[in-house]
Amino acid sequence: MLTVTAVSRSFGDKRVLDEVSFDVRSGRMTGFLGANGSGKTTTMRIVLGVLAAHGGTVRWRDQPVNQQVRQRFGYMPEERGLYPKMKVAEQVTWLGRLHGLDTVKAKANTARLLEQLDLAQRGEDKLEALSLGNQQRVQVAAALVHDPELLILDEPFSGLDPIAVDTVLGVLRERAAGGVPVLFSSHQLAVVERLCDDLVIISGGSIAAQGARDELRAKYGTTRYELVVDGDAGWLRDQPGVRIADLDGPRAVFEPDDREVEQRVLRAALDRGPVRAFTPVVPTLDEIFKEVI
Amino acid sequence: MAGSFGSATRLVAEREIQTFLRSKGFWIGLGVLIAGMFAATILPSVFGGDPDKVAAVGPRAVEVLAGADLDVREVADLTAAEDLVRTEEVEAAVVPDTTGDSVTGVRVVALKDVPNDVVAQLNTAPPVDLLDQAAVSQDVQRLVVMVFSLMFLLFGLGGTAIAQSTVTEKQTRIVEILVATVPVRALLAGKIIGHALLTLGQVVVLAIAAPIALRLGDQQALLSLIAPALGWFVPFLCVGFVLLAAMWAVAGSLVSRQEDLGSTMGVVMLLVMGPYFAVSFLFDNEPVLAVLSYVPFTSAIAMPVRMFAGDAQAWEALVSLGLLAATVVAVVLLASRLFEGSLLRTGGKVALSKAWASVD
Numbered sequence: 001m002l003t004v005t006a007v008s009r010s011f012g013d014k015r016v017l018d019e020v021s022f023d024v025r026s027g028r029m030t031g032f033l034g035a036n037g038s039g040k041t042t043t044m045r046i047v048l049g050v051l052a053a054h055g056g057t058v059r060w061r062d063q064p065v066n067q068q069v070r071q072r073f074g075y076m077p078e079e080r081g082l083y084p085k086m087k088v089a090e091q092v093t094w095l096g097r098l099h100g101l102d103t104v105k106a107k108a109n110t111a112r113l114l115e116q117l118d119l120a121q122r123g124e125d126k127l128e129a130l131s132l133g134n135q136q137r138v139q140v141a142a143a144l145v146h147d148p149e150l151l152i153l154d155e156p157f158s159g160l161d162p163i164a165v166d167t168v169l170g171v172l173r174e175r176a177a178g179g180v181p182v183l184f185s186s187h188q189l190a191v192v193e194r195l196c197d198d199l200v201i202i203s204g205g206s207i208a209a210q211g212a213r214d215e216l217r218a219k220y221g222t223t224r225y226e227l228v229v230d231g232d233a234g235w236l237r238d239q240p241g242v243r244i245a246d247l248d249g250p251r252a253v254f255e256p257d258d259r260e261v262e263q264r265v266l267r268a269a270l271d272r273g274p275v276r277a278f279t280p281v282v283p284t285l286d287e288i289f290k291e292v293i
Numbered sequence: 294m295a296g297s298f299g300s301a302t303r304l305v306a307e308r309e310i311q312t313f314l315r316s317k318g319f320w321i322g323l324g325v326l327i328a329g330m331f332a333a334t335i336l337p338s339v340f341g342g343d344p345d346k347v348a349a350v351g352p353r354a355v356e357v358l359a360g361a362d363l364d365v366r367e368v369a370d371l372t373a374a375e376d377l378v379r380t381e382e383v384e385a386a387v388v389p390d391t392t393g394d395s396v397t398g399v400r401v402v403a404l405k406d407v408p409n410d411v412v413a414q415l416n417t418a419p420p421v422d423l424l425d426q427a428a429v430s431q432d433v434q435r436l437v438v439m440v441f442s443l444m445f446l447l448f449g450l451g452g453t454a455i456a457q458s459t460v461t462e463k464q465t466r467i468v469e470i471l472v473a474t475v476p477v478r479a480l481l482a483g484k485i486i487g488h489a490l491l492t493l494g495q496v497v498v499l500a501i502a503a504p505i506a507l508r509l510g511d512q513q514a515l516l517s518l519i520a521p522a523l524g525w526f527v528p529f530l531c532v533g534f535v536l537l538a539a540m541w542a543v544a545g546s547l548v549s550r551q552e553d554l555g556s557t558m559g560v561v562m563l564l565v566m567g568p569y570f571a572v573s574f575l576f577d578n579e580p581v582l583a584v585l586s587y588v589p590f591t592s593a594i595a596m597p598v599r600m601f602a603g604d605a606q607a608w609e610a611l612v613s614l615g616l617l618a619a620t621v622v623a624v625v626l627l628a629s630r631l632f633e634g635s636l637l638r639t640g641g642k643v644a645l646s647k648a649w650a651s652v653d
Contacts, residue, residue: 083312
């Protein structure tokens with residue numbers, strides 16, 4: 001588990017991180033959400049030691065993070081970059097060795113990853129000869145080649161086409177399933193929604209909310225129900241304890257005051273005729289996000 | 294820690310060398326250098342020059358010189374001939390032998406150097422008297438200065454590759470992955486060591502090619518003259534290169550784009566060109582050369598030249614080399630702090646003061 005405790009950082013007079021604390025748990029994909037400039041990248045850079053913290057600690061498995069520990073982390077920076085004139089396979093292998101693998105293992109891992117990422121045919125090409133999407137996949141391979149103990153990915157899906165997103169996702173899921181904690185940032189809420197087990201939401205340099213995705217939904221999202229009947233659903237307006245969010249002929253979305261109300265409404269609907277649908281509407285991350293920041 | 298630092302340094306050096314050995318520019322540069330060396334040694338003997346001017350005194354001298362490809366000028370007596378030699382109007386004078394130990398009955402008088410071109414034209418080599426004999430001839434010394442300062446210039450400028458590779462890493466942003474993985478100092482050390490090895494490799498190639506070129510140009514004599522000087526030049530060149538390499542790396546780390554490199558390379562360029570010009574122009578001014586032979590940067594050329602000319606003792610060379618090495622240590626320490634402070638800053642050019650202050 002990665003534990004970030006009370007990390008602060010300023011640039012000049014501007015405080016960009018204010019006592020940021022959160023955990024990244026083993027075997028879970030943790031989504032790091034925040035608007036542009038909210039401090040996501042700064043936090044990640046501090047975890048990786050690329051930037052120094054002005055306060056607070058970063059611990060990995062209850063040990064302070066130092067150079068040797070970091071060498072076993074995998075990092076995909078927001079600003080992508082590899083050596084443009086170096087061959088793909090050679091480059092990934094070299095980075096593997098830089099992370100401490102021996103040559104044989106680095107080569108084997110590279111071959112396996114390029115295969116998984118559909119890049120096996122491009123290993124002997126120079127990086128600059130690849131399309132941007134494919135360069136991005138190489139970047140993923142570079143972050144994974146040394147079988148990292150922890151993965152930190154800054155906007156791993158930006159610039160990827162939908163098929164590539166699925167490919168990369170598959171690779172990341174496999175790592176998470178193997179027990180590796182994965183922290184990834186994104187501003188594409190739909191993608192995060194699909195992917196993450198845990199959420200950390202940062203706003204203006206401090207943590208606005210964190211926890212398991214489903215817990216956060218329950219906590220911050222108002223639970224709504226969608227009701228579809230045969231006739232007009234306008235009678236719902238007169239029901240006590242019900243707030244109407246949307247009403248359109250036979251379809252209505254409402255917010256009950258409590259669980260009692262929700263069951264009473266269902267019975268009332270059945271009394272009036274057939275009920276075609278009665279479904280809880282799960283709040284989207286978008287809604288949670290807007291609520292907490 | 295030492296192990297991982299060492300292996301990171303080795304990997305960085307390995308990549309620098311590999312990248313370089315694969316670039317066309319490297320091989321073209323080395324090819325041009327070798328071709329230039331062959332051209333410089335072979336071409337003069339092919340094309341030759343105007344016939345050398347010689348003064349002749351007495352009928353015997355004229356007789357000996359008959360048939361030789363020389364521009365002969367008859368003069369009245371020995372004094373007149375020596376005057377012409379001293380004013381360098383003629384390369385040498387052929388005068389009657391009064392001692393009796395010359396088979397041909399003539400002697401050759403020259404200023405500082407044995408006039409090989411002239412003597413070679415005569416059927417039997419007469420004895421040669423030099424009017425102003427120095428320990429090492431001026432011509433050879435000039436040649437040594439030229440060769441050494443040119444090598445210093447070439448390899449010093451070769452250090453731009455370090456600046457370029459650093460900027461490439463900043464520009465492509467791979468630097469962020471590198472810094473997250475290995476200590477920044479290992480990056481710097483790897484670059485310096487990698488390029489120092491490349492330089493040494495090129496020196497070795499040139500050292501192997503030089504005797505071949507000189508033999509082809511029929512100038513073996515020169516080789517035996519230069520060879521002892523090389524013994525001092527190689528360590529000075531290598532240590533001097535590390536000094537420049539550290540500075541090139543900082544020059545590269547201060548900017549974020551190749552296009553901006555010119556603005557930071559100027560100072561380092563000056564430190565490479567300065568010694569080249571200083572020693573090339575001032576090498577016959579002994580006190581100045583003595584000073585230059587202790588000043589780091591210029592000492593890399595000046596001290597080997599003085600050693601070669603026999604003007605300095607071995608301990609002087611060791612002191613100078615020690616000074617140079619101490620400067621290297623100081624500069625590398627300074628450079629690694631600046632390198633660390635500026636490597637992750639992107640945008641415009643990083644001011645040195647900011648690079649220095651940002652380490653916390």
